Amino acid sequence: MEAGVLYVVATPLGNLSDISSRAVEVLREVELIAAEDTRVSGRLLAHLGLSAGRMLSLHEHNEQARVPDLVLRLSRGATVALVSDAGTPLISDPGFRLVAAARAAGVRVSPVPGPSALIAALSVAGLPTDRFVFEGFLPARGAARRSRLNALAEETRTLVFYESSHRIAACVNDLAAVFGGARHGVIARELTKHFEQVADGCLDALGAWLAADTDHVRGEFVVLVAGAASVSTPDTAAADKVLSVLVDALPTRQAADLAARITGAPRQALYREAQRIKAKAQ
Structure with missing residues (x-):
């Protein structure tokens, strides 16, 4: 394997047959596996017939402390695989700090794609x-x-x-x-x-x-x-004109709500504009 590479390896969500042959190859060959939970990843490695002795825990509570040492190892030529408990690392899982620090240090980060919930x-x-x-x-x-x-x-x-x-x-x-x-x-x-x-x-x-x-x-x-139903684009100028009249007589939120009902313009955008008008008038 190429020296000094951090591999971001996707692992199965549940069905262990979903792991790719490339992921198995990387997990077999790297010098170190940084795992969210070594117990969970240990069961996967055992299923694949791979040694679990190269694992190091890397989770939200220790990631910041362990990143400098891992980046130093990578800079010196070590190969490291990053895995989470299931699916693709960094997708609501640990690993962001490690990947960001590795890239900042000039370390190559390579994806090994696969399952993602x-x-x-x-x-x-x-x-x-x-x-x-x-x-x-x-x-x-x-x-x-x-x-x-x-x-x-x-x-x-x-x-x-x-x-x-x-x-x-x-x-x-x-x-x-x-x-x-x-x-x-x-x-x-x-x-x-x-x-x-x-x-x-x-x-x-x-x-x-x-x-x-x-x-x-x-x-x-x-x-x-499902996303909210799309609405036709309102006349922005007309909406702002209505809002400017209402905001003089009504509280900001009430003016925005009423302007949205009259013009069909987004209420949140009108509320922000109403706040701007009020602040300018003060």
Whole structure:
């Protein structure tokens, strides 16, 4: 193998047969494997008949401390494979600091592509995939989660989220509350594993599906939501004129809400413009 290369290696989501022959070759030949959880990766290596003695843990709690030593080893010619517990590293998994530091040091970083829960879910969801927005994990606390969703309410591209088993029900309920229960969504559960399920329907129906069976809230989830319906582009000049009249007589948020109803212009954009007008007038 070429000396001094960091290989970013995708590993199976669940079905171990999904690993590529190139990934196996890299894992066999590198001097060191930086793994999110050495126990999880150790089981994969054992399945492949490879030695687990070359592993080093690299997770969110120790990555910053271990990056300098790993970059030094790479600079001196070591070959290193970066793996996460499942799927492609850095996609809502550790590794960003290592990859960024390696590139800054002039180390070659080479992808060994393969499974990704994000792409796997998009491929079977039946939602538009020409453009999409990946949001990873939403905030754990309900208020922060709903605030983030409110910021995405007018997004017209397909939305993709990761979610854990203990928050999936609350997450889907919040999606329905913010986006409307009639918005179409898809829940992809335990992809490539024995109990794989892909459920689709309106968000209200998906919430009911989760509540109907305790097995439905177990495992790892990708949640996809159809984008907001596109609206015709409003006359910006006319919207600004309406807003300028309203903002003189009404509070900023109320003026923006009313201007949006009158003109069809995006409420958030009008609210920002109303704030600008108010600030200029002070």
